[in-house]
Amino acid sequence: MIGRLVPVIVFVLLGVLLAFGLRIADHKTEIPSPLIGKPMPPFELPVLGQPDRVLSNEDLVGEPFLVNVWASWCPTCRVEHPYITELARSGAVRVIGFNYKDELSDAQAWLRRFGDPYELTLQDYSGRYAIDLGVYAAPESFLVDADGTIIFKQIGAVTPEIIENEILPRIGK
Amino acid sequence: MKQLTRLAILVATLLLCGALAAQTETPKVFDSEEQEARFKDLTLELRCVVCQNQNLADSDAPLAQQLRGEIYDMLQDGKSNEEITGFMVSRYGDFVLYKPPVQANTLVLWAFPIIMLLIGAIVVAFSVRNRGRKLAAAQKKGSA
Numbered sequence: 001m002i003g004r005l006v007p008v009i010v011f012v013l014l015g016v017l018l019a020f021g022l023r024i025a026d027h028k029t030e031i032p033s034p035l036i037g038k039p040m041p042p043f044e045l046p047v048l049g050q051p052d053r054v055l056s057n058e059d060l061v062g063e064p065f066l067v068n069v070w071a072s073w074c075p076t077c078r079v080e081h082p083y084i085t086e087l088a089r090s091g092a093v094r095v096i097g098f099n100y101k102d103e104l105s106d107a108q109a110w111l112r113r114f115g116d117p118y119e120l121t122l123q124d125y126s127g128r129y130a131i132d133l134g135v136y137a138a139p140e141s142f143l144v145d146a147d148g149t150i151i152f153k154q155i156g157a158v159t160p161e162i163i164e165n166e167i168l169p170r171i172g173k
Numbered sequence: 174m175k176q177l178t179r180l181a182i183l184v185a186t187l188l189l190c191g192a193l194a195a196q197t198e199t200p201k202v203f204d205s206e207e208q209e210a211r212f213k214d215l216t217l218e219l220r221c222v223v224c225q226n227q228n229l230a231d232s233d234a235p236l237a238q239q240l241r242g243e244i245y246d247m248l249q250d251g252k253s254n255e256e257i258t259g260f261m262v263s264r265y266g267d268f269v270l271y272k273p274p275v276q277a278n279t280l281v282l283w284a285f286p287i288i289m290l291l292i293g294a295i296v297v298a299f300s301v302r303n304r305g306r307k308l309a310a311a312q313k314k315g316s317a
Contacts, residue, residue, distance in 0.1 A: 003303060006296060031222060034266040101235075127239060134264040136222035136236060 033134050033153045040067075040148050041132040048099050048107060048121040055122065061148040064171045065094040066141055068118070068158070069130065071102045072110035074138040080157035081114050084141075087163055088117035092173050093143075097121030100130055100138050143167055198238050201245050208248055215244055215254060219261055220269045228271065 035041070040057060047053045068084050070077040088095035097118035099107045102125070111121075124130050133142065143152035143166075151170050154162055203209040213230065219240075221232035229237050229244070240261075247257050261269045273279045 003299060006299075031225075031266055031268045034263060127236070131236075131239070131243065131264060134266075136265065 030155045031134075031136065033150075035134055035142075035150050036153060038150060040142070040144050040150055041129075043122075043129045043132070045122040045124055045129055048097070048123040049104065055120075057148055060096065060144070062146060063094060064143065064145050065096050065119075066143050066167065067096050067098050067122075067133075069098045069100050069133075069135055069138050069140040069142075071100045071138045072106040073102065074100075076157050077139045078114060080139055080159070083158050083160055083163060085115055085117040086160075087158070087167070088119075092168060093171055094119050098130075099123045100135065101125065101127040143170055145171070198241075201241075204249070211254060212245060212248055215248075215257055216241060218271050219244075219258070220271055222265050222269060 042057055044054055044056045047055060066087070070081075084095060087093065095118055097116075097120065099121050102110075102123075104123070104125075107121075107123070127135075133140075137155070139157055141154040141158050142150050143154075145151050152166055154166065158167075201212070203212065216230035217228050219229045221227045221229050221234055221237040221240075223234040223236050224232050227237075229240055243260070244257055247260065252260075258270065267273045267279070273282065275283050
């Protein structure tokens with residue numbers, strides 16, 4: 001009797017395992033950041049197009065801000081750009097651009113073409129600071145609170161739903 | 174003859190492709206064989222975060238190349254293997270480790286083979302016992 005039930009039990013267990021796998025498959029390529037809840041790693045980066053103006057963490061903290069990692073070579077960055085623009089224009093949160101591994105002329109042409117909603121854009125030409133941030137693709141966005149702590153990371157495009165459900169509630173808006 | 178020439182051109186082109194691909198990353202010079210072995214071990218054990226089913230040693234992604242460079246620099250600075258994997262984990266999480274640590278959220282992963290082995294052992298034990306019983310019953314019938 002038990003012998004006959006074994007295939008059924010194995011089948012059910014396998015089914016549960018596969019269902020679980022399917023459920024997480026949508027987010028499988030998203031790696032949870034170990035930096036959530038930690039201070040933004042120290043940086044010294046020039047402002048895009050102003051190589052003499054080098055900023056560090058102290059220059060940004062004080063009010064919450066969103067760091068939006070983008071590049072001219074990144075197609076998905078164009079998809080999210082209208083929503084990033086809308087968020088920046090709404091004044092709900094400061095939006096800082098983070099130009100990732102891009103040529104200056106390409107980056108500036110991109111901003112001219114699609115609009116520049118950023119308070120300022122940091123330039124990480126080598127991508128070395130992006131490693132400290134755990135960036136592995138673009139676009140990525142980091143929400144940083146007034147103390148300079150990373151409180152949320154969006155991997156992939158920012159959407160109106162992400163803004164509404166993840167970003168605004170975390171800064172009390 | 175014409176075909177042979179074509180083949181020669183094809184082979185030459187393919188060979189050249191390899192040379193070009195190899196040229197994208199400058200070869201690394203190691204202080205010792207021991208250091209080179211550690212570099213190999215580390216890049217085999219660490220996952221490439223861009224193409225997530227490859228390790229750092231195999232991946233051609235620009236970020237993987239850059240991370241190999243970081244690992245090389247850390248080896249040159251005399252950092253230990255733990256410090257180097259720690260560098261990666263603090264940025265990309267346990268996900269970069271092909272051998273994740275045993276902890277609450279990886280317990281299923283580590284326990285699964287043992288559980289499967291146990292289930293297998295139970296199934297085998299049951300079927301062996303059943304067969305033994307059947308055999309005994311059959312023998313009884315035969316002798317009766």
